[in-house]
Amino acid sequence: MAAACPCRLIAPETAAARLLGVLWVVSVTTGPRGAAAGGGEETPKYPKINDATQEPVNCTNYTAYVQCFPAPNITCKDFGGNETHFTGNEVGFLKPISCRNVNGYSYKVAVALSLFLGWLGADRFYLGYPALGLLKFCTVGFCGIGSLIDFILISMQIVGPSDGSSYIIDYYGTRLTRLSITNETFRKTQLYP
Numbered sequence: 001m002a003a004a005c006p007c008r009l010i011a012p013e014t015a016a017a018r019l020l021g022v023l024w025v026v027s028v029t030t031g032p033r034g035a036a037a038g039g040g041e042e043t044p045k046y047p048k049i050n051d052a053t054q055e056p057v058n059c060t061n062y063t064a065y066v067q068c069f070p071a072p073n074i075t076c077k078d079f080g081g082n083e084t085h086f087t088g089n090e091v092g093f094l095k096p097i098s099c100r101n102v103n104g105y106s107y108k109v110a111v112a113l114s115l116f117l118g119w120l121g122a123d124r125f126y127l128g129y130p131a132l133g134l135l136k137f138c139t140v141g142f143c144g145i146g147s148l149i150d151f152i153l154i155s156m157q158i159v160g161p162s163d164g165s166s167y168i169i170d171y172y173g174t175r176l177t178r179l180s181i182t183n184e185t186f187r188k189t190q191l192y193p
Contacts, residue, residue: 047064054171071086109126120136127161
């Protein structure tokens with residue numbers, strides 16, 4: 001003899017409404033990313049950016065140090081056996097990040113000068129190459145060919161300021177990173193089939 005099922009069927013619309021209600025309660029009580037709601041949430045700490053240079057503040061020797069805040073309720077033990085308990089509000093360590101050496105030459109200005117006044121040599125004068133600027137001025141941008149070549153070289157950041165510094169580029173803008181082969185570069189040997 002079959003046992004009678006004490007459960008009853010629920011309409012699909014009712015089941016979906018109950019499921020959404022449960023999910024809403026879970027999301028309100030736990031907050032974003034599953035963290036407990038209630039004012040203890042911390043926002044990530046990003047490096048402070050200098051408005052004039054668009055590089056991290058205190059950038060020296062191509063390195064800036066950013067404060068890192070460990071997550072709450074983390075306990076660290078150093079080599080001496082001392083324990084430090086973090087609440088999420090104190091600095092755990094300073095992380096070195098790379099930054100660029102800039103001296104006031106804007107990438108946007110250099111590209112605009114090269115595009116509109118490159119045939120007069122204004123781009124080369126701006127970047128600190130007065131001899132090439134005068135030569136472009138006298139030859140009307142090498143009959144336009146030199147202006148086109150300079151525009152391509154400046155827009156690809158191959159030609160930069162004469163003092164060796166980098167362009168000022170918006171912090172989250174497009175930047176090129178030049179790869180170079182040094183003594184610390186690892187070269188993988190080619191295996192031929």
